[in-house]
Amino acid sequence: MPALFVGHGSPMNAITANEWTRAWRDIGSTMPRPKAILSISAHWLTQNGLLVTAGKNPKMTYDMGGFPAELYQQQYPAPGNPALAEDIETTVQTKIPIHGDTAWGFDHGTWVVLKHMFPKADIPVIQLSLDYSQPPSFHYELARLLRPLRDKGVLILGSGNIVHNLRVMNWQMPDTGYDWAIEMNEKFKSLIASGDHASLTRYEALGKAAMLSVPTPEHYLPLIYTLGLKEENESVAFFNDKTLMGSVSMTSLKIV
Ligand code: ZN
Numbered sequence: 129m130p131a132l133f134v135g136h137g138s139p140m141n142a143i144t145a146n147e148w149t150r151a152w153r154d155i156g157s158t159m160p161r162p163k164a165i166l167s168i169s170a171h172w173l174t175q176n177g178l179l180v181t182a183g184k185n186p187k188m189t190y191d192m193g194g195f196p197a198e199l200y201q202q203q204y205p206a207p208g209n210p211a212l213a214e215d216i217e218t219t220v221q222t223k224i225p226i227h228g229d230t231a232w233g234f235d236h237g238t239w240v241v242l243k244h245m246f247p248k249a250d251i252p253v254i255q256l257s258l259d260y261s262q263p264p265s266f267h268y269e270l271a272r273l274l275r276p277l278r279d280k281g282v283l284i285l286g287s288g289n290i291v292h293n294l295r296v297m298n299w300q301m302p303d304t305g306y307d308w309a310i311e312m313n314e315k316f317k318s319l320i321a322s323g324d325h326a327s328l329t330r331y332e333a334l335g336k337a338a339m340l341s342v343p344t345p346e347h348y349l350p351l352i353y354t355l356g357l358k359e360e361n362e363s364v365a366f367f368n369d370k371t372l373m374g375s376v377s378m379t380s381l382k383i384v
Contacts, residue, residue, distance in 0.1 A: 186234055235255070
């Protein structure tokens with residue numbers, strides 16, 4: 129099963145047909161059908177431990193503010209997969225405490241993308257939280273523990289944005305990025321393509337443009353999972369490779 133990192137961008141992508149959502153549809157319709165999907169979203173953050181959705185029918189979480197009412201009526205009624213959640217708990221608890229959860233469900237990092245990628249919502253989905261108290265190297269090692277799931281037909285989806293700085297987002301720049309954002313998008317891509325995961329997990333050392341691009345790590349860390357899932361002999365294909373609104377990149381990748 130391929131592994132994916134998807135730049136999810138605005139929650140409005142849930143109800144919009146555009147170049148990003150068309151690419152998500154293409155990816156979903158051309159890959160082997162997953163037995164289940166494990167989503168690691170920028171929007172479920174925990175401290176000193178992990179949560180995994182353990183219910184049979186996870187609820188919708190509308191974890192965004194100030195959008196049209198239509199967005200808060202969106203449904204993605206995919207079933208959960210309690211057995212897979214238990215599997216993940218067993219695998220992960222050797223490294224960090226983890227508990228099953230029925231309160232969170234699917235947040236917009238998950239459902240905005242999956243509504244387009246697998247619109248029938250007939251594949252079981254579970255979500256794993258991001259432990260925000262851990263360094264990137266921890267997330268990379270955790271992803272390596274999850275690798276065997278790929279052989280069992282589980283699609284692991286990291287959902288964030290590689291370049292993501294909402295404080296300086298610029299509505300006058302709908303189709304391009306600031307110089308530093310474009311520079312870092314290219315730099316990140318070249319490190320990903322050359323397999324330099326050590327530099328990517330130590331992104332703070334990449335200088336000022338990196339700090340502007342990743343001012344807080346929650347949207348970047350899902351990428352670290354996707355990189356940790358890559359086997360030596362696999363290749364990386366980029367899609368939705370674009371920087372917009374000054375300080376957000378939609379750049380996404382498929383490992384296969
Ligand atoms: Zn987001």
